[in-house]
Amino acid sequence: MPSFKAPTRDSRFVVNEVLKIDSYGNLPGFENSGTDVVDTVVEELGKFVSEVIAPLNLSGDQEGCTRHPDGSVTTPKGFKQAYDAFVESGWGTLAQPEELGGQGMPHVLGLLLEEYLCSANQSFAMYSGLTSGAVAAIKAKGSPEQQQTYLPKMISGQWSGTMNLTEPHCGTDLGMIRTRAVPQADGTYAITGTKIFISAGEHDLTENIIHLVLAKTPDAPDSTKGISLFIVPKFLLDADGNPGERNAVSCGSIEHKMGIHGNATCVLNYDGAKGWLVGEENKGLAAMFIMMNAARIGVGIQGLAQAEAAYQNAVVYAAERRQGRALTGPAEPSEKADPIFVHPDVRRMLMDAKAFTEGMRALAMWGGLLVDLSHKAATEEERANANDMINLLTPVIKGYGTDKGFETAVNMQQVFGGHGYIEEHGMSQFVRDARIAMIYEGTNGVQAMDLVGRKLGMNGGKAIQAFFAMVDRECAEAKGVERLADLAGRVEKANGELKAATMWLMQNGLSNPNNAGAGAHHYMHIMGIVTLGLMWIRMGQAAVAALAAGSGDAAFYEAKLVTGRYYGERFTPDAGALRRKMEAGSATMMTLPLEAFATA
Incomplete structure (x- = not known):
């Protein structure tokens, strides 16, 4: 029977220590978002989803929804009661405007809610998630009468x-x-x-x-x-x-x-x-894109969420399942076999998952903060810059986040060996649920083309140039910190690969659009690698500061530094290989006629 416990400690670290959300207390919606409030919200939310929503995940998957002859639909057993509890607790109102019945908390906490709900039960989370997107569209484009008619009851969950x-x-x-x-x-x-x-x-x-x-x-x-x-x-x-x-x-x-x-x-x-x-x-497409852009960030979080749930269960299994002996000699001589956790290949998969999920969580929460700042930052320039950055990053959050989220879920299933293929262990569901996130709200091929075809060139390339400068600046600063120097150097090199890939697209994509299409997927992944690398630098900076201040929980911060170093060693080298794939162009890819693909 799979389980899920909300990663509240890591979430609090990202929101409080990496994003430093309390430093935005002068902005609307952030007034009551100090560390104590955030800690309380995160812990109570984690408790709710872990105890009320997660237990319905496997049973909901097995039962499914039922359509009746009159066209009505019944959700799986327990969903209605859990939804009523969700509405009564007010969780769905967390980041909605106070004037419409919401609590007015920052959007970043709303995305945290989405992550926890999706990890606990993605099917359940989608009911409220779709509502949030519809609210965003009506709020932006609906008439005042439409807003007053529909939004309060949609926000309340009625x-x-x-x-x-x-x-x-x-x-x-x-x-x-x-x-x-x-x-x-x-x-x-x-x-x-x-x-x-x-x-x-x-x-x-x-x-x-x-x-x-x-x-x-x-x-x-x-x-x-x-x-x-x-x-x-x-x-x-x-x-x-x-x-x-x-x-x-x-x-x-x-x-x-x-x-x-x-x-x-x-x-x-x-x-x-x-x-x-x-x-x-x-003018409906522009209105719907408001909903779709919000949904695309949410879907990227679904990739993170399924990876996190699968990872948690794989860690437990690796610690309990005994097979073989450690390559360096018995780890537990008194037992007939060692836990599979001692085997390097199992460690490889678990460390990959840890590096991705923690890095992706930081990226998702930063994305949420950028959404907040795009509306609420103190100056028009700050709002515009935040809006440019989240527009640039949205296809990366959705595309890279769900590609790697699915890959992580598959690897966590692999940790279980044959038992991962058996439904009662739940790993199959994580893989199956994660797979849809690569498809809906615009397939990941569409996300890659959106990034390459629209987002790189918007405002004359202002956003991507700002991104390059930000990464270089933060890498240079981190290289002066002994425990971050290696990671920073590797991320800096990966950013160089991203710059070179961008230049290649400018030189070869305009003259032959197929070159841009053939390389878009690889480009999106290079940018994903660099972006998560930036997140690991920021998390490393926060960890070093906490250790220097003697903040306690030293094991947590030391693990952050080790995992960041692992990310640098194991993830960033892929940027160069992906660039070389991209620079192969489209000629060979587009040469064969359709009949050459026939197999019979």
Whole structure:
């Protein structure tokens, strides 16, 4: 039976000692985010998800969701009670605006909530996670009336939200959508069409579901420039603003999936459903991207979350499972065999996992802080710089975070050997649940192309140049600290590889776009390596400072320094190999005709 315990000690270290969140107390939303408050929030949240949500993970995977003949959907046993407890405790309101019923805490703590929930039970977490994205879109583009009508109850958890993009014939190419929105005399629109892969599209957790639907009006351009966004509630609201008559939207089926079985991923049929335009007509894609960008950071955190849960269980198993003897002689001569933890190859997988999860946690939390600063920093320049940086890093958080998260989950399954292949141990579920994160909210190939094709060149390359300068500056500073000098030198070298890769793209990607496409995945991974290296430098700086101050918990800080050194030795060398792969270009990749791929 798998287990999960929220990594509260590491989270507190990142938020308090690395990000130094209490230093932002002068900014809106940070006034009540001192160390004591953060510690209390983190510990109580960790206790809640570990005790209430995590025990439903394996059973929810085994049971799945059930669609009934009337189109209604029941979530797995215990989900409704756990969701009610989640709402009653107010966790979903943590980082939402106070004027809409939220607690007004920093976004960085909201991302911490997402991590813990996803590690404990990713299927369960998706119900509230989709709602947060829908809230962000309505808050940014909805009319004041729409905001007052929907947001308070969505933020409280009484109602939930979804995003409806994909259709049977199109996924990423949204210009091809066929769902139609026909204007009505009362100012509403009749929405007709079919959407697929709709996470949390129908369920029994909330009294209403607010669907955000992309559709085209009759005279709209037949491209992405003709997409509009609509609010389509499951239940229409009565005069008092409460759920009344059922709208003409129904769940046609639940997708049969590899993982996240506890989340109802639906085919939704819209048969003239009543909808309300959000923002301007034909401007829906920009509105939906607000939701998608928030979701992409959340999905990157899902990669971290599944890696963390798998890692925790692999560590326990490696300490208990006995097979063979240590290569240097029996570690425990009184026993018939040593724990597999003594074997270097097992250590390799566990150390890789530790280096990735702790580095990725720091990156995710920094990303959350950047989101906060993009809205709340003291000056317009600081807000713009933070916004540029999080826009640059979002495809890296999503793409690199989920690629490595899945890889880590697979390696943790490998630690279990044959038992990792047996469902009751739960490792298969971590692998299956992690796999979807590489696909939805834009596949990782799309993330890589977004990074290379859009983010590098935005504002004349301002963000990537700022990133290079920041890494060089922090590496130079860390090289003057004896215990960080080796790591800093290695990260500095990897940053050099990233600069060279960027220059190669500038010289070869514009003249032949296939070169950019062929190298985008490798480029994203180089940037991921450098970014996590920067996180390890920052964590190393915090650890050195804590040890020098005699802060206690010396073993924790010493482990940080060792793990950072491991990251430098084992992760950063890949940057050079990836650059050389990228510089091979696209010629060989694109040469063979389709028939050459046939095997029969």
